Amino acid sequence: MNRTVPVLDRRLYKVKECLYLLNISNTKFYTLVKEKLLKTIKLGRSTYVDVEELQRFLKTLVEANEGSSK
DSSP: OOOOOOOOOSSEEEHHHHHHHHTOOHHHHHHHHHTTSSOOEEETTEEEEEHHHHHHHHHHHHHHHHHHTO
């Protein structure tokens, strides 16, 4: 099965947007950050995820899922 990573049209996404895109909780998001599976960018008081980082993370999820289904 060939799955594609969604096209994201902005450079930076806020945490709340990432929660929605990934369909995960706030706790899970920060667990991924703590485990260094997802990198964030701090700008003042706001936290963002770069679109390339988000695509990289999604690609690893798809690849891991494909590997486990074989």
